[in-house]
Amino acid sequence: xxxxxxxxxxxxxxxxxxxxxxxxxxxxxxxxxxxxxxxxxxxxxxxxxxxxxxxxxxxxxxxxxxxxxxxxxxxxxxxxxxxxxxxxxxxxxxxxxxxxxxxxxxxxxxxxxxxxxxxxxxxxxxxxxxxxxxxxxxxxxxxxxxxxxxxxxxxxxxxxxxxxxxxxxxxxxxxxxxxxxxxxxxxxxxxxxxxxxxxxxxxxxxxxxxxxxxxxxxxxxxxxxxxxxxxxxxxxxxxxxxxxxxxxxxxxxxxxxxxxxxxxxxxxxxxxxxxxxxxxxxxxxxxxxxxxxxxxxxxxxxxxxxxxxxxxxxxxxxxxxxxxxxxxxxxxxxxxxxxxxxxxxxxxxxxxxxxxxxxxxxxxxxxxxxxxxxxxxxxx
Numbered sequence: 001x002x003x004x005x006x007x008x009x010x011x012x013x014x015x016x017x018x019x020x021x022x023x024x025x026x027x028x029x030x031x032x033x034x035x036x037x038x039x040x041x042x043x044x045x046x047x048x049x050x051x052x053x054x055x056x057x058x059x060x061x062x063x064x065x066x067x068x069x070x071x072x073x074x075x076x077x078x079x080x081x082x083x084x085x086x087x088x089x090x091x092x093x094x095x096x097x098x099x100x101x102x103x104x105x106x107x108x109x110x111x112x113x114x115x116x117x118x119x120x121x122x123x124x125x126x127x128x129x130x131x132x133x134x135x136x137x138x139x140x141x142x143x144x145x146x147x148x149x150x151x152x153x154x155x156x157x158x159x160x161x162x163x164x165x166x167x168x169x170x171x172x173x174x175x176x177x178x179x180x181x182x183x184x185x186x187x188x189x190x191x192x193x194x195x196x197x198x199x200x201x202x203x204x205x206x207x208x209x210x211x212x213x214x215x216x217x218x219x220x221x222x223x224x225x226x227x228x229x230x231x232x233x234x235x236x237x238x239x240x241x242x243x244x245x246x247x248x249x250x251x252x253x254x255x256x257x258x259x260x261x262x263x264x265x266x267x268x269x270x271x272x273x274x275x276x277x278x279x280x281x282x283x284x285x286x287x288x289x290x291x292x293x294x295x296x297x298x299x300x301x302x303x304x305x306x307x308x309x310x311x312x313x314x315x316x317x318x319x320x321x322x323x324x325x326x327x328x329x330x331x332x333x334x335x336x337x338x339x340x341x342x343x344x345x346x347x348x349x350x351x352x353x354x355x356x357x358x359x360x361x362x363x364x365x366x367x368x369x370x371x372x373x374x375x376x377x378x379x380x
Contacts, residue, residue, distance in 0.1 A: 005271060008275075008297065009267055014293065016292045016294075033255075035340065044085055046288075051274075055076065057072055069081060069082060078273075087274060090317055096214050097263035104217075108361035109362055110314045112156075112175060112335045116185060123150060123211075151207055154201065155187075157175065175334075189337045191362075193208070193222065214228055214264070234254060237254075237255065281297065312367070318361060319376055320356050327374055329367065334366065336364070339357040
C-alpha cells in the first residue's frame with residue numbers, strides 16, 4: 001500500500017484550528033475545541049484549494065458553476081468534481097527531529113495493543129519529574145534520560161474455551177486480551193509508536209519504552225501519547241458580519257488552537273501522482289478553520305510502511321464508517337474508541353452536509369489476513 005502513495009511534509013507557520021462539529025453559537029458555547037489529528041477531509045480541501053490557486057483557477061467558479069467546474073475537472077482530473085475528489089488523502093502521521101538529530105516517524109498505535117493504565121500514568125509522571133530536574137543540565141544524555149518499560153498485551157480472538165462460555169458482543173467474535181499481565185488493561189488509544197516498535201512487538205518482544213515528551217526521546221522502539229507532539233493555545237477572536245466581513249458588535253469567541261512542538265511535522269499521503277502535474281513540489285497552502293499558512297514539500301521517493309505479515313488492519317487516519325462496509329469488514333472483530341461524528345457546510349448547495357461517523361486513527365480490524373490492505377491502513 002505505501003508504495004502507491006506520494007507524501008507531503010506539512011509544517012505550519014503558526015498555530016492551527018481544526019474545528020469539530022459543535023456549533024459556535026453565542027450564549028451556547030464558550031470555547032470551540034480542535035479535532036486533532038485533523039480529518040482527512042480537511043487536508044483534502046486544503047490540497048484541492050492549493051491546486052486551484054497554483055494553476056490560476058477560481059475556487060468559487062469551480063465549486064459553484066457546474067459547466068466551468070466540469071471543464072476544470074477535465075483539465076485536472078485528480079481534482080475531481082466538488083462532490084467527488086479524484087484522489088484520497090491518508091494521515092497525517094508525525095515526523096519528528098529528536099535530540100541528537102535523528103528523524104523518526106510515528107504511526108498511531110494499534111488499538112488492539114493493550115497496556116496497564118496505571119503503568120502508563122506512572123511512566124508519564126516519572127518522565128515529568130526526571131526531565132524537570134535535568135532539563136537545564138548540559139550533561140544529560142541518553143543514559144540519564146528517564147525511561148519506563150511498558151508491557152504490551154496484544155488482543156486476539158478468544159480461545160475455544162472462552163468461546164464455549166458463550167462470550168458475545170456487538171460483533172460475532174469480540175477480541176480478548178490473551179495472557180494479561182495486569183488487571184487494568186486498556187487499548188492504547190491516543191498513543192503513537194515509532195515504526196521500530198512494530199518490529200519489536202511482531203518479534204514477540206512485548207515491552208516498549210514509554211516517553212511522555214519528545215525532549216526525552218532519542219530514537220528506537222517507543223510509545224508516546226498524542227499530546228507529546230503538540231500543545232494547546234487558547235485564542236480569542238471576533239465574529240464577522242456575513243457579507244460585509246466587519247466585526248459583529250458584542251460577539252467574542254474563544255478557540256483552542258493546535259501548535260506542533262519544535263521539530264514536529266505532519267506527513268500526508270495521497271494515492272495518486274498529484275505532484276507535479278497538479279501541485280507544485282513545494283510551496284504554501286492554507287489549512288484549517290482560520291486558513292493558517294502551512295509550508296509543504298514533497299517527501300522524496302516512497303515512504304515504506306510495515307510489510308503485510310498478519311491479519312491486523314490498523315487505520316492511519318480517521319475513516320468513514322461506510323468504509324467498513326465497502327471492505328466487507330463490518331462484522332469482523334475490531335477495537336476502536338467511539339466514532340467521531342462530523343458534518344460541515346456545502347458551499348455549492350449553501351446547506352449543511354449530512355453527519356458522517358468516522359472511526360479514529362489506530363482502529364484495529366482483524367481481517368482474514370490474505371488480502372492486500374486498502375489505502376489508509378497498515379499492518380499492525
